[in-house]
Every structure is written in C-alpha cells, then in structure tokens.
Amino acid sequence: MKKGVVLLITFLIFLAFNVSAETIVVCSSCKISSIKTAISIAKDHDTILIKKGIYKEYDIVVNKPLSIIGENLPIIDGELKGEIFTIISNNVVIDGLHIINVGSSYTKDYAAIRVKRSRNFVIQNVILEKLFFGIYLEKARDGKILNNKIIGNAVIEHSSGNGIQLWYSKNIVIENNFIQQVRDGIYLEFSDNCIIKNNVSANNLRYGLHFMFSNHDDYINNTFENNGAGVAVMFSKHIKMLNNTFKKNWGSASYGLLLKEINDAEIIGNLFEENTIGINIEGTNRITYKNNNFIRNGWALKVRGACYANSFISNNFLYNSFDVSYNSKLNDNIFDNNYWSNYTGYDLDKDGVGDVPYRPVKLFSYIVNRTPETIILLRSLFIDIIDFSEKVSPVFTPDNLMDNRPSIKKIKW
Amino acid sequence: MLKILKYSFYDLIRSRWSYVYFMFYLMLGIVLLFLNTDLSKAVITLMNVIIVLVPLIGTVFGVMYYYSSKEFTELLLAQPLKRSSIFLGQYLGVALSLTMSLIIGLGIPFVFYGLFKSNAIWDFSLLLITGAFLTFIFTALAFNIAISNENKIKGFGYAILLWLFLAVIYDGVFLMFLIVFEDYPLDKLSLFGIMLNPIDLSRTLILLKLDISALLGYTGAVFKKFFGTNFGLIVSTIMLSVWVILPVLRIVYISKKKDF
Numbered sequence: 001m002k003k004g005v006v007l008l009i010t011f012l013i014f015l016a017f018n019v020s021a022e023t024i025v026v027c028s029s030c031k032i033s034s035i036k037t038a039i040s041i042a043k044d045h046d047t048i049l050i051k052k053g054i055y056k057e058y059d060i061v062v063n064k065p066l067s068i069i070g071e072n073l074p075i076i077d078g079e080l081k082g083e084i085f086t087i088i089s090n091n092v093v094i095d096g097l098h099i100i101n102v103g104s105s106y107t108k109d110y111a112a113i114r115v116k117r118s119r120n121f122v123i124q125n126v127i128l129e130k131l132f133f134g135i136y137l138e139k140a141r142d143g144k145i146l147n148n149k150i151i152g153n154a155v156i157e158h159s160s161g162n163g164i165q166l167w168y169s170k171n172i173v174i175e176n177n178f179i180q181q182v183r184d185g186i187y188l189e190f191s192d193n194c195i196i197k198n199n200v201s202a203n204n205l206r207y208g209l210h211f212m213f214s215n216h217d218d219y220i221n222n223t224f225e226n227n228g229a230g231v232a233v234m235f236s237k238h239i240k241m242l243n244n245t246f247k248k249n250w251g252s253a254s255y256g257l258l259l260k261e262i263n264d265a266e267i268i269g270n271l272f273e274e275n276t277i278g279i280n281i282e283g284t285n286r287i288t289y290k291n292n293n294f295i296r297n298g299w300a301l302k303v304r305g306a307c308y309a310n311s312f313i314s315n316n317f318l319y320n321s322f323d324v325s326y327n328s329k330l331n332d333n334i335f336d337n338n339y340w341s342n343y344t345g346y347d348l349d350k351d352g353v354g355d356v357p358y359r360p361v362k363l364f365s366y367i368v369n370r371t372p373e374t375i376i377l378l379r380s381l382f383i384d385i386i387d388f389s390e391k392v393s394p395v396f397t398p399d400n401l402m403d404n405r406p407s408i409k410k411i412k413w
Numbered sequence: 414m415l416k417i418l419k420y421s422f423y424d425l426i427r428s429r430w431s432y433v434y435f436m437f438y439l440m441l442g443i444v445l446l447f448l449n450t451d452l453s454k455a456v457i458t459l460m461n462v463i464i465v466l467v468p469l470i471g472t473v474f475g476v477m478y479y480y481s482s483k484e485f486t487e488l489l490l491a492q493p494l495k496r497s498s499i500f501l502g503q504y505l506g507v508a509l510s511l512t513m514s515l516i517i518g519l520g521i522p523f524v525f526y527g528l529f530k531s532n533a534i535w536d537f538s539l540l541l542i543t544g545a546f547l548t549f550i551f552t553a554l555a556f557n558i559a560i561s562n563e564n565k566i567k568g569f570g571y572a573i574l575l576w577l578f579l580a581v582i583y584d585g586v587f588l589m590f591l592i593v594f595e596d597y598p599l600d601k602l603s604l605f606g607i608m609l610n611p612i613d614l615s616r617t618l619i620l621l622k623l624d625i626s627a628l629l630g631y632t633g634a635v636f637k638k639f640f641g642t643n644f645g646l647i648v649s650t651i652m653l654s655v656w657v658i659l660p661v662l663r664i665v666y667i668s669k670k671k672d673f
Contacts, residue, residue, distance in 0.1 A: 367588070371595040373603050374588055376636065379616060381465050382584035 027051035035060055035068070035076070042066055050074045050097070058082045058103070065091035073098040073127065078112075080104070080130075085113040087121060096125045104132040109161060111136035115143065123148065133161035134182065137169040137191075144173045152182035157205050166191040166214075174199060181205075185227070188214040197221055207232045207258075208249075211239060219244060229255040230275065236262050243269040246278070255280045256297070259287070267292060269413070277302050278320070285309055291413045294318065299325050299365070308332045314411050317341060317360070321378075324360035324401075327369040331398035335360065339407040347408045358406040361397040363390035417489070417499055421506025425478070431510055434470060438518025446526045456536045459519070460619045463544045464612050468551040469576050471511060475555025476572045478507050480565050487673055500556070500668040504661070508552040512545045519544075536622050543615035546653045550611050551576070553660035560667050583610050600635040607636075611656045614649055 024046055026038045035057055038048045044064045052072040058081045062068065066089075075098045078084045082103040085094065092115075099112045111133035115121050117140065124146040128134045134150040137143065145164060154160030163179035164186045166172060172194045179185040185201030188194060189212045196219040201208035208224035209231040211217065218240040224230035230246040232255075233239055239262065246256035256275035257267075261283045271293045272278035278297040279289075282304040289312045294300035300320040301312075305327060311334040317323045318341045337353070345356035364383045368375045377383050390397060425431050441462065445455045479486075482503065489499050519541065528534055555572050562568040587606050591599055607613045621640045639645040 367592070371592050371599075373595075373599040374591050376603050376607060376617065377584050377588055377613075379461060379620065380584045380613070382581045382588070385581065386585075 021045045021047065023047045023049055025049045025051065026055075028053045028055075039063070039066065045091075058084050060085050062087045062089060062092050064089050067093040067095070068097070069093070070096035070098070072096075075100060078102050082108075083110045083112075083114060087113065087115045087118055090119045091121070092118065093122045094124070094126060095122070098127045098129070099131075100129045102128075102131040102133070104159065104161070106159070109133050109136065109165075111161070111165075114138065115140040119143070122146070127151075128163075131161065131182070133165055134163040134179070135165070137164075137166045137172060139168045140166075140172070141169065142171045143169075145175070145177065146173070147176045148178075150177065150179040150182065152180065152204075154182050154205050157183055160205065162187040162210075163201070163204070165189075166194065169194070173197070179204070179208075184208075184210040185224075186210070188212065188217065190214060192216050194218075195220070199223075200225070202226055204228065210234075211236045215239075218242070223247065224249065224256070226250070228253075229258050231256075232258040232260070233262050233265070234258075234260040237264055239265045241265065241267045241270060245271045245273070246275055247271075247273045249275045251276060259284050262287070266290075271295070272297055272300070280304065281307050281310070283307065287311075288313070290314055291411070292316070294320055294323075296320065298322065301325070303327070303333070310334070311336070313337060314407070314413070315339070316411055318410075322362060322365045325365040325369055326361050326398060326401065327366075329396070329398050331401040333401075335401070335403040337405045337407055337411075338403050339409065339411050340403065343406050343408075345406065352408050354406040354408055357402040357404045359391060359394060359397065359402045361401055362387045363396055366396050415502070417494075417502030418505045418509075421478075421482075421503045422510055424482075425506060425510040426513075430474070431514055434474075434511065435514040435518045438515055439521060442519045442522030446522055455523075456533055456540060459540060460616070463540060464547070464616045464619075465580060467515065467544050467547045468580060468612060471508075471548045471551030472555045472572045472576045473569075474511060475504075475507055475552040476559045476568055478503070479556055479559035480568065490673055496668045497665040500560070500664050501661070504553060504556050504664060507556075508549045511548045511552065515544050515548065516541050536619070539622055540619060543618060543653075546657065547611060547615055550653070550656045550660070553657060553664065556664050557660050557667070560664060560671065579610055579612050584613065587613075604636060604639060608649070608652050611653060614652060618646075618649055 024032060024038045024042055026032050026035055026048060032038050035050065035055060039062060042048060047067040047069060050070045052074050054075045054077055056077045056079055058078040062085060073096060076084060078101045080101045080103045084099050084102060094113060102112045103110045112128045112131050113123055114136040116138045119141045121143040123135055126148045128150045131152055135145055150163040160183045162184040163182040164174060166188045167190065169191045170193055174186060174196045175198055177199045179201045180203045182204055183206050185204045185208045186196060187210045191214045194217045198221045200223045202225040204227040206228045208227040209219060211233045213235050215237045220242045221244065223245045225247045227249050230249045249256050254276045256272045257279045259279065259281050263285045265287045267287060268290045273295045274297065276298045278294045278300040280302045283306040285308050287310045292315045294315065295318045297320045299322045300317050301324045303324065303326050309332060313336050316339045323340060323342060340358050340360065343354060343358045345354040345358065347354050364387050445458055449455050486499065523537060528537060554575055558571045559568050562571060591603060607617050617636065618640060621637055640649065
C-alpha cells in the first residue's frame with residue numbers, strides 16, 4: 001500500500017513536470033534563432049522544436065534533460081569545425097535532424113552526436129552526412145538509436161571515423177539504421193547487452209559491424225553488403241548472430257564474418273552469399289552454427305586454428321569454390337546433417353541421409369593454405385585428380401573431419 | 414598452298430569426325446545452357462571443358478590426319494609443289510576446320526540464348542579466342558610429332574604424352590616446385606611458369622576475366638595487375654602466338670629436310 005502511494009506521488013510529480021514542460025521554438029526568424037541559446041534558456045524536460053532551415057552551429061552541449069526535435073529535417077551545419085552535439089545529461093531525446101559537415105581531426109574523435117556518461121537517451125530519425133564519427137556513445141547506458149541514416153564519404157581507413165561507435169556502453173538498442181561508406185558501420189568496444197536489429201550497413205571501408213571485448217550482445221536481421229568485411233567479432237563472448245545477411249563482401253582480403261577469439265556464440269539462420277570468405281574462424285570455442293545458408297562463396301568456412309568444440313549442424317553449403325578449409329590435421333569440431341551441393345554419395349535406404357560420409361576439406365584447399373601461390377592452379381585438371389584421390393583415401397586432410405550424415409536434400413527450416 | 418589448304422579443309426569438313434566434333438560442342442552448349450540459364454556461369458563450366466578437351470582433340474586429330482593422309486601426301490610430293498606449302502596447307506586445313514567446329518558449335522546455342530544482349534560476350538569471345546589458339550597450338554605440335562615419327566603407334570603415344578604433360582603433369586611439377594620453394598617470394602616466378610604452358614596461360618587468362626579472381630588473394634592481385642593491363646594481354650597473346658609459330662616453323666624446317 002505504502003509502495004502504491006509512493007508510486008502515485010511520483011507519477012503525479014512526473015505529470016506536473018510534464019505539464020510545466022514548455023516548448024521552445026527555434027527558427028531563423030524567431031526570437032530564438034540558435035539552438036545553443038535555446039538550450040541555455042530551457043528548463044529541464046522542455047522541448048526544443050527546431051523549424052526547417054539551416055543552422056550553422058557546432059559544439060552544442062546538451063546539459064539538461066531536453067527533447068530536441070526537428071521539424072521537416074532542419075539542417076545543422078558544423079562547417080567542418082568540430083563536434084556538433086555533445087549530450088552530457090540523462091533523458092535526452094534527439095529526433096529528426098539533418099546534421100552535416102562534422103569536423104575531422106587526427107587527435108580528437110569529433111562526432112555528429114556524442115553521448116557522454118548519460119542514460120535513457122533516444123536518438124532517432126536523424127540523417128548524418130559528411131561526417132567523421134556519427135553517433136558516439138561514451139560510457140552511456142539504456143539508450144536507443146533508431147531509424148537513423150548515416151551516409152559517410154570515407155575514402156581512407158585511417159582518416160575516417162565510424163558510423164555508430166559504442167565505448168563502455170550498456171543496454172543500448174540499435175534498430176532500423178542505414179549506414180554506408182564510413183570506416184566501421186557500427187563499432188562496439190567494451191559494450192555489453194546491446195541489441196542490434198534490422199540495420200543495413202553497406203559499402204564501409206572496414207567492417208559493417210565490429211565487436212571488440214563486448215559480451216552478451218545480439219544482432220538480428222541485419223544486412224551487411226559490400227564492406228571490407230561484413231562483421232568482425234573479436235575477443236567477445238556470448239554473442240548471438242541470428243538471421244543476418246552477409247552479401248558480396250568480395251575482394252582479395254574480404255570476409256563475410258570474421259571471428260577471432262570468441263567463445264560460446266550462436267550463429268543461426270544467417271545467409272552468406274558471394275563473399276570471398278564466408279566465415280573466417282580463428283581461435284573460437286563452443287560455437288553453434290545452425291541453419292545457415294552458404295551460397296557461392298569462395299571459401300564457405302576458413303578454419304585457421306585453435307578452434308575447439310564448435311558444431312556445424314544442418315547448414316546448406318551451395319556452390320562454394322571451397323566448402324571448408326583447414327590448416328591442420330587436428331579436428332575437434334562436429335559437422336552433422338549438413339547439405340553439401342558437392343556431395344556425390346547416394347542414399348539407398350531413402351531416409352534422406354547420404355550413406356557415404358562427406359569430406360568437406362579438399363586436398364587443394366589444404367595445399368593453398370600452406371602455399372598461397374598455388375591458388376593459381378585453381379580449376380586445373382591436375383588439381384581435380386589429386387582432389388579425387390584424396391577424397392578416396394585421405395592422407396593430408398583430417399581423417400575424422402567429415403559429415404557422417406550428409407543430407408540429400410537442401411535443408412529447410 | 415591455298416589449294417591444298419582448300420582441299421584439306423573441304424575434305425575434313427565432309428568427314429564424319431568433323432561432324433561428331435561439331436555436334437559434340439553443339440550438344441555441350443545446349444545442355445549447359447539448358448541446365449543453367451546463367452550465361453556467365455556456363456562460361457566457367459565451358460572453360461573447364463575447353464582447356465582440357467580442345468588440346469586433346471587438336472592433338473589426336475592432327476596426328477590422325479597426318480597418318481591417314483600420308484599416301485596422298487606422298488603423291489603430292491611427286492608433283493612440282495613446294496614442300497612447305499603442302500604441309501602447311503594440310504596443317505591449316507585441320508586447324509581451321511577444328512576451330513570452325515568449335516566456334517560454330519558453341520556459338521549457335523549461346524547466340525540462341527541471347528549472348529549478344531548479355532555482358533558475358535567478352536568472356537565468351539575470350540574463351541573462343543583461347544580455344545582457337547589452343548587448337549592451332551596443339552595441331553601444330555601434333556604435326557611435328559607425326560612428321561618426326563614414321564611409326565604410327567609411337568607417334569600417337571608421343572602425342573598423347575605431350576597432351577598429358579601440358580594438361581596434367583606440368584601442373585603437378587609446378588605445384589611441387591611451388592611447395593618446395595614456398596619460403597621464397599614466388600609470385601613473379603609463378604607468373605613466368607604459367608606463361609610457359611599454353612594451357613595454364615589460357616586458364617589463367619579466362620579465370621582472371623571472371624570475378625572468381627578475388628579468390629586468388631595476393632597472388633591473384635599480382636596476376637591481375639599483370640594480366641589485367643593491356644600490356645599483360647598483349648604479352649599473353651604474343652606468348653600464345655609464339656606457341657603457334659615455333660612448331661609451325663619446325664614443320665617447315667623438317668618437311669624441307671625429310672626423306673620420304
């Protein structure tokens with residue numbers, strides 16, 4: 001009962017605040033024509049409504065809980081002078097702005113919107129163009145980044161910034177954003193419990209999405225197309241990767257998904273299509289790969305080393321130049337009930353499972369791993385012959401590396 | 414020479430083997446496109462066939478034709494004709510008729526499936542050009558072998574061995590070489606090694622034109638830098654031409670000296 005009263009009182013106070021919250025209108029012909037002045041005269045929980053127009057401002061510090069809302073996408077032009085919004089207060093909403101010309105620097109990471117040690121912020125419907133860093137969260141928590149469009153013009157990796165960067169941030173939701181041509185589309189460093197959903201990250205110089213030392217994050221239903229590498233997950237634990245599309249990350253050093261030193265992850269229901277290397281795996285343990293489609297990649301899986309207790313179950317491997325490549329004779333990973341388009345066995349008892357085990361590692365992929373120059377003999381008749389003889393009696397490839405129950409039909413789920 | 418060329422050419426065109434060869438390519442093209450309507454994918458599959466079968470057929474056909482028309486050749490030699498023109502005429506007759514079967518046999522189904530509207534046309538023409546080159550090269554080599562060996566069985570044996578060497582064994586030796594010397598920078602050397610074998614050269618040329626080239630990684634980048642430029646293309650064309658010219662010169666040289 002007592003609790004209820006307290007709740008009621010808080011609710012009333014909150015209501016009172018809301019009633020007292022005012023709306024400050026900013027436009028070029030209004031009394032208040034700059035966002036900075038508007039912020040300085042605003043009280044907590046006020047709304048600042050920015051009308052359509054061009055505002056040449058930078059270093060705007062949001063130091064109280066405000067809702068900054070743009071009407072018809074007003075343009076905020078930083079004139080390449082520095083950072084534009086810096087949020088240092090909790091409960092800030094930024095909605096519907098078009099921010100351009102963020103300054104770039106080799107010593108400072110200027111961002112279009114930086115959130116510093118704040119909670120409960122919402123950044124939505126923002127368009128960022130000509131930026132260095134886009135949205136930069138620094139020790140922020142419990143925020144949402146929704147429906148933004150970030151269009152960079154990055155050319156060189158070392159002089160460009162990331163679209164959305166999280167540093168020591170927790171419980172962030174990143175949803176429905178479109179990011180292109182920056183260094184890393186989304187970058188998480190020391191950031192836990194984040195959800196990344198329905199985003200499109202394309203044409204980025206380095207990675208579409210990049211995890212470093214970040215645990216318990218999920219990314220779902222995203223599309224990564226034509227990046228240096230689609231997604232890089234490094235030194236992280238308990239990451240869930242579900243129903244994403246990795247497409248056309250094609251180039252002499254490109255990957256769909258790059259895994260390095262990651263443990264206990266789930267990779268389920270993803271599509272890897274036309275990547276040079278579908279998944280590059282190095283030092284990963286206890287990862288479940290299930291129901292993924294690997295279509296027309298150069299290498300579907302490239303397993304480098306120190307990978308233990310991973311399981312590859314019920315995936316489709318369709319028309320890849322190499323299905324799996326291994327660089328050692330040791331194997332501690334399980335391949336079970338996958339569909340391999342290169343499978344040539346038969347199914348006499350018609351139970352949908354091939355009677356002959358399938359060996360996904362070809363001798364040639366082993367040789368190429370050892371001596372990369374030999375790739376030049378790709379599709380030579382001699383290579384087909386040695387691949388065939390290795391298939392009949394494996395000598396160089398791990399002899400326990402096989403799918404004992406290869407599916408005869410493409411797996412549907 | 415032209416008359417003999419014409420005679421050999423018409424003789425071959427009327428022969429059953431030309432038709433078989435032609436029908437084979439026609440069927441291959443139709444089946445490939447029937448199973449796989451994507452033109453550029455069909456080009457990749459065709460490449461596999463062309464770099465193996467075209468040299469083999471060129472070799473076997475060349476040797477066979479030389480031996481089977483030997484009596485007629487001897488008859489011709491009794492006439493006041495230049496020796497070189499007799500043999501060159503025969504050689505060109507065989508090579509041209511094979512090339513024609515190849516180009517028409519593959520061309521018809523592809524044109525039928527809308528090659529001219531597709532952007533695979535350049536890959537396809539490159540495929541046909543290398544195919545033509547390979548035919549000329551291997552027919553010339555076959556003639557060389559046949560002229561040098563009176564014994565039919567020996568001649569056939571050598572011809573098949575030659576094909577086997579260039580199509581398979583060379584790659585094996587090359588592979589061993591690359592593995593043994595893997596500690597050294599090998600990209601320039603492998604470039605050189607590829608240039609020396611016409612089959613490998615054709616394969617690499619076609620592979621690099623297709624977007625599979627990204628698979629080739631760093632080595633591929635070196636190769637692409639070379640073959641992707643006009644210079645590389647010219648060098649490879651010259652190299653293939655040299656492979657045609659040298660055996661032809663030897664045919665001329667031997668035919669002048671040979672005692673029949």
